[in-house]
Amino acid sequence: MSEKPIFVTQPSLPPLEEFIPYLEEIWSNKILTNDGPFHKQLEKALCEYLSVDHISLFANGTLALVTALQALRVTGEVITTPYSFIATSHSLLWNGISPVFVDISPHSFNLDPHKIEAAITPKTTAILPVHCYGYPCEVDHIQKIADTYGLKVLYDAAHTFGVRDKIGGISRHGDLSILSFHATKVFNTFEGGAIICPDAKTKQRIDYLKNFGIVDETTVIAPGINGKMNEIQAAMGVLQLAHVDKSIACRQEIDRLYRQDLEGVDGITIPEKPNTAQHNFSYFPILIEPSFLLSRDALYENLKSRGIFSRRYFYPLITDFPMYRGLPSANLSNLPQATDTAQKVLCLPIYPSLKREEIESIIKMIKAHT
Numbered sequence: 053m054s055e056k057p058i059f060v061t062q063p064s065l066p067p068l069e070e071f072i073p074y075l076e077e078i079w080s081n082k083i084l085t086n087d088g089p090f091h092k093q094l095e096k097a098l099c100e101y102l103s104v105d106h107i108s109l110f111a112n113g114t115l116a117l118v119t120a121l122q123a124l125r126v127t128g129e130v131i132t133t134p135y136s137f138i139a140t141s142h143s144l145l146w147n148g149i150s151p152v153f154v155d156i157s158p159h160s161f162n163l164d165p166h167k168i169e170a171a172i173t174p175k176t177t178a179i180l181p182v183h184c185y186g187y188p189c190e191v192d193h194i195q196k197i198a199d200t201y202g203l204k205v206l207y208d209a210a211h212t213f214g215v216r217d218k219i220g221g222i223s224r225h226g227d228l229s230i231l232s233f234h235a236t237k238v239f240n241t242f243e244g245g246a247i248i249c250p251d252a253k254t255k256q257r258i259d260y261l262k263n264f265g266i267v268d269e270t271t272v273i274a275p276g277i278n279g280k281m282n283e284i285q286a287a288m289g290v291l292q293l294a295h296v297d298k299s300i301a302c303r304q305e306i307d308r309l310y311r312q313d314l315e316g317v318d319g320i321t322i323p324e325k326p327n328t329a330q331h332n333f334s335y336f337p338i339l340i341e342p343s344f345l346l347s348r349d350a351l352y353e354n355l356k357s358r359g360i361f362s363r364r365y366f367y368p369l370i371t372d373f374p375m376y377r378g379l380p381s382a383n384l385s386n387l388p389q390a391t392d393t394a395q396k397v398l399c400l401p402i403y404p405s406l407k408r409e410e411i412e413s414i415i416k417m418i419k420a421h422t
């Protein structure tokens with residue numbers, strides 16, 4: 053085993069020498085931000101790669117979420133999941149919106165559509181589901197509910213870069229979807245994010261909102277924010293895009309090795325691969341059941357003591373944090389499935405530069421407890 057710590061993820065980075073010409077170009081043209089040439093190039097390239105018509109780049113995924121809610125003019129209450137990264141529901145609080153938490157499905161890590169209707173009130177204006185780990189939500193069922201009650205749907209698609217169903221990119225669903233290009237994601241621009249927009253008019257409005265609401269030198273149409281992606285991030289994205297397929301293929305191989313050796317191990321449940329045309333293998337979650345010799349937390353600590361930094365994404369639940377736990381919908385009795393999953397989940401390291409012998413030794417350490 054190497055002396056170096058092994059994290060749950062490590063950013064995929066292109067060879068440094070490939071990035072130098074991009075930096076030279078930025079230094080020479082002196083456009084550092086505000087819809088510069090790399091920004092334009094990345095938007096175009098991402099539309100092609102993700103098979104979407106319009107995209108608006110952001111400095112990070114959280115600003116994309118906050119802005120998407122404003123673009124959809126969402127107010128009042130929004131139905132969302134407790135099983136996600138904290139940014140999902142924080143984006144609601146930043147807009148003065150009350151989150152209403154609904155449990156996840158027993159068959160996935162995502163919002164249970166069967167439980168959404170019971171949570172709708174006259175104040176509900178939208179649904180904010182998450183395609184957790186890149187596993188697609190039940191989009192048709194969710195859309196049907198939204199259509200019936202006149203609700204907007206904003207997908208937190210932070211984990212879904214490159215995920216496709218039989219028809220196209222997963223991020224085309226809903227009124228809007230947001231992506232994250234954070235360092236820990238399948239595709240990264242150091243920090244970064246985007247909103248997938250259904251039409252040019254919506255993109256235009258979002259472009260204004262992320263640039264202080266400025267239309268031109270003398271016109272400001274809304275109290276927008278500074279959510280812009282800069283040229284270094286955008287250049288990184290353009291270069292990363294050339295490497296992302298290879299990177300996803302490496303992740304797929306790691307997924308295969310884990311499955312091959314951990315499937316059937318007593319006390320470990322490995323979620324089935326999602327039924328997608330293309331998955332991105334962004335995470336490798338396993339569930340540590342009571343029949344496993346160690347508790348989930350003991351296994352987590354044990355791996356950590358040996359330099360393996362797995363992560364309990366998403367434990368604690370969002371509803372366990374102080375700014376949410378007082379809400380009626382945060383009550384544990386409302387969220388039995390999410391509570392159970394959060395107690396059992398462990399995400400194992402998965403990233404392109406993870407070596408085969410490192411994977412084998414992680415598997416060996418886990419199996420030593422069976």
Ligand code: T4K
Binds near residue numbers: 361
């Ligand atoms: N919605 C969802 C569903 C999300 O998962 C996220 C972000 C968002 C919205 C918001 O998008 P952004 O605003 O972030 O674009 C990480 C990420 O910071 C966060 O982006 C991500 N989700 C979340 C699931 O994971 P932490 O606090 O667990 O990250 P951290 O710093 O502990 O990194 C994990 C491991 O990765 C480290 O142990 C070491 C390694 N690492 C990390 C960084 C940042 C590196 O090797 N290099 C690095 O530069 O939140």
